[in-house]
Amino acid sequence: MMAFLVWGLLALSGAYWLMQLLAKPQPTPSQAVLATEQHGGRADMTRLFGRSVTAAAPEVVADSRFQLLGVVAANRPAARQAGEGVALIAVDGVARTVRVGALLDGDLRLLTVDKRSAGLGRAGVISMTLEITPGAAAATGSLPPAAPSPVVLGGSTPNVLPPMPTSPEPPSPQPQLPQSNPSSPPGQQTR
Secondary structure (H helix, E strand, O other): OHHHHHHHHHHHHHHHHHHHHHOOOOOOOOOOOOHHHOOOOOOOOOOOOOOOOOOOOOOOOOHHHEEEEEEEEOOOHHHHHOOOEEEEEEEOOEEEEEEOOOEEEOOEEEEEEOOOEEEEEEOOEEEEEEEOOOOOOOOOOOOOOOOOOOOOOOOOOOOOOOOOOOOOOOOOOOOOOOOOOOOOOOOOOOO
């Protein structure tokens, strides 16, 4: 029994490694991004290895990197105080949907959303306010007066009669069919 179990495990191991050697890998999709190119996973390791952390100057965020494209703001004051709302913000030309309190870029968070603006900041302090760019002014002017329409809406008017023919046409002659006798059976004609 023990020999059967050992040979079975050896056969399974051999089959696994044979499949590993003969298997063809799937091609990488064209939209795949290498893990080293992604911006996630950056961590400050200086404190881990015992270095003292020096206070760095706060990073100045350029307003030109961010553009507010749209907002969904709460109407009720209680919902506004609870921090409800979503903003569509373009960061370096790439649009992102961000909820109130979520990270936008680095440690920059969306803190408030109003009807036409959004407040961004760090540690609960608003450092930048983005506003929706106003649309182009509406074109104004006046139209020329409308000409009366020859079409009568709602059917014909009661005062208008249909035109009368100018000359009566003579009735066209109707072809005469032979008369049948009602007392004779059908299909027989009288002479």
